[in-house]
Structure formats: C-alpha cells, structure tokens
Amino acid sequence: MGNNLLKGKKGIVFGALNPDSIAWKVAERAYEEGATIILTNTPMALRMGETQKLADKLNTKVIGADATNVDDLNNLFTESMEILGGKIDFVLHSIGMSPNVRKNRHYSDLNYSYLEKTLDVSAVSFHKVLQTARKLDAINEWGSVVALSYVAAQRTFFGYNDMADAKSLLESIARSFGYIYGRERRVRINTISQSPTITTAGNGVKGFDRLLDFAERMSPLGNANAEECADYCITLFSDLTKKVTMQNLFHDGGFSNMGMSLRALEQYEKGLTDDDESQADNHLFD
Numbered sequence: 001m002g003n004n005l006l007k008g009k010k011g012i013v014f015g016a017l018n019p020d021s022i023a024w025k026v027a028e029r030a031y032e033e034g035a036t037i038i039l040t041n042t043p044m045a046l047r048m049g050e051t052q053k054l055a056d057k058l059n060t061k062v063i064g065a066d067a068t069n070v071d072d073l074n075n076l077f078t079e080s081m082e083i084l085g086g087k088i089d090f091v092l093h094s095i096g097m098s099p100n101v102r103k104n105r106h107y108s109d110l111n112y113s114y115l116e117k118t119l120d121v122s123a124v125s126f127h128k129v130l131q132t133a134r135k136l137d138a139i140n141e142w143g144s145v146v147a148l149s150y151v152a153a154q155r156t157f158f159g160y161n162d163m164a165d166a167k168s169l170l171e172s173i174a175r176s177f178g179y180i181y182g183r184e185r186r187v188r189i190n191t192i193s194q195s196p197t198i199t200t201a202g203n204g205v206k207g208f209d210r211l212l213d214f215a216e217r218m219s220p221l222g223n224a225n226a227e228e229c230a231d232y233c234i235t236l237f238s239d240l241t242k243k244v245t246m247q248n249l250f251h252d253g254g255f256s257n258m259g260m261s262l263r264a265l266e267q268y269e270k271g272l273t274d275d276d277e278s279q280a281d282n283h284l285f286d
C-alpha cells in the first residue's frame with residue numbers, strides 16, 4: 001500500500017532488466033506511490049530482458065535508449081514528455097557495466113577501450129542524461145535525479161575493478177551538475193551508495209557471494225536489499241527531501257562507517273587455519 005508520496009509526479013526509470021534489478025523495484029514502488037513513469041533500457045536489454053512485462057504491469061510504455069547515445073536520450077526525454085503530458089519530476093539512473101569485469105581483465109592489465117566503455121556506460125551516461133534534460137528543459141523545478149553507486153568509489157574492494165573508478169566519477173558528476181542544475185532550476189541530484197545486492201550486475205563482481213556475506217556481518221543493520229533501496233529512492237523523489245542535493249547517501253546498514261564487527265571477527269577466527277593462510281599467499285597478486 002502506498003502513501004501517495006509521488007502522487008501526480010512523472011518519472012523516467014533507467015535499468016529495469018528483470019525482477020532482480022534494483023530499478024524494477026523502484027519502478028514498482030514509484031507506481032504504488034502514485035507516479036506515472038516511462039521505462040527505458042538498451043534495445044539489446046529490451047530483447048533479452050523482461051522490461052516489457054513490467055511496463056504491462058505498471059500500465060506504461062518502454063522507450064528504447066542507449067544511455068551513452070545523446071540522440072537516443074533526446075528522443076527519450078521528448079517522447080516521455082509527450083506521453084506523460086508534461087515535464088519530468090524524477091529520474092532514476094540505474095546503469096552499470098564493465099567489459100573488463102565481464103572479460104576477467106585484471107585491474108593492472110586493463111584493456112583501455114573496455115575502460116572507456118565502462119566509464120561511458122556507468123558514469124558519463126549520467127552526465128549525458130543530465131545535460132540532455134537540461135538542454136530540453138525537461139525536468140520540473142524541485143525535480144529529483146538519483147543514480148546508484150557503491151562504496152568502492154571511496155574504498156578499495158577486491159574484484160570491483162574499473163567499476164570503482166566509474167563510481168567515483170559518477171558521484172563527482174552528481175556534485176558538479178548538482179550545483180548547476182540546483183542553482184538554475186532547483187533540480188536536485190544525488191547518488192545512493194547501495195549495499196551489495198543480488199542482481200545480474202551484482203553477480204558479475206568477483207567473489208560476490210562472499211562480499212555479500214562479509215557486508216552482512218559488518219553492517220549493524222545488515223545489508224539493505226533492493227526493496228529497501230527502492231523505498232529510499234521514493235523518499236528522494238518525494239517533496240519530503242527538497243533540500244537534499246549533491247550528496248552521496250550511504251544506504252548500507254551502516255557498513256561504510258564500520259571498521260571491524262564482532263560478527264565478522266568471529267567468522268574470521270573460525271576460518272583462520274594454516275591452510276587458509278597458505279591459500280591467501282597464492283592469491284597475493286589477485
């Protein structure tokens with residue numbers, strides 16, 4: 001049951017691939033809260049994924065757009081305003097992809113054309129979305145734009161590879177554009193730094209199941225799941241957070257401010273055998 005927090009608001013949601021996607025949950029929650037939305041994803045994702053199913057359920061339309069392609073974005077915003085009958089109130093950028101991660105390229109042996117793709121898809125696309133929206137004056141005053149990030153932007157996580165660089169850039173774009181868009185049109189721009197979450201993109205990260213378990217043990221409130229992330233997004237799209245902008249907001253059960261927890265320490269003590277230590281030596285170069 002919704003509370004009409006987004007009653008009458010119009011939104012665009014990027015990145016709902018399948019029911020595991022964080023964007024999928026956000027779209028469902030936004031609809032429940034009274035918003036009308038347009039869903040978007042790449043033409044390839046629309047062929048392989050289930051976005052149309054979600055659109056049918058939410059009684060809405062899907063517009064294909066590659067978020068790295070400015071012509072596609074122009075078309076997306078223009079058509080969305082036509083279909084929704086006015087300017088947009090909120091946008092969710094829920095997009096991430098690294099060919100280096102996909103192809104198991106080590107961070108000290110990156111393929112640089114893959115790196116360019118990682119940065120373009122996972123970070124620069126956010127700038128492209130914002131720049132396109134601003135040029136078309138597509139977002140209402142006090143509108144809200146949110147992108148999803150990860151704590152690897154600030155701290156090093158084994159296996160997160162060049163996505164860490166992309167997330168740092170993403171968060172920086174939220175600040176830089178947040179200043180301009182806020183000053184000129186009162187549009188707020190934030191990133192949510194989400195706990196590890198079981199999704200298609202999440203599962204691509206090396207050792208993801210153990211990362212998930214570690215984060216769970218380290219976080220006093222436990223990991224935040226996709227539904228809880230959706231709830232947090234709704235608050236940021238709502239009028240209850242009008243003066244929050246240019247922030248990276250941790251939504252991680254407290255993980256980002258922890259050093260060592262009792263639960264993690266106990267688990268580590270259980271596993272600390274000679275065998276584990278020699279195995280750790282073998283992975284010194286990972």
Ligand SMILES: NC(=O)c1ccc[n+]([C@@H]2O[C@H](COP(=O)([O-])OP(=O)(O)OC[C@H]3O[C@@H](n4cnc5c(N)ncnc54)[C@H](O)[C@@H]3O)[C@@H](O)[C@H]2O)c1
Binds near residue numbers: 042
């Ligand atoms: N899953 C996690 O553990 C986790 C944690 C923190 C942050 N995040 C972030 O959440 C966001 C959503 O990821 P998810 O976990 O829901 O996985 P997901 O795989 O369901 O979503 C990623 C989406 O990005 C889309 N995409 C890829 N390239 C694109 C392009 N060029 N243009 C438009 N869309 C494109 C994909 O089609 C897909 O829908 C990502 O930014 C991810 O980095 C995820």
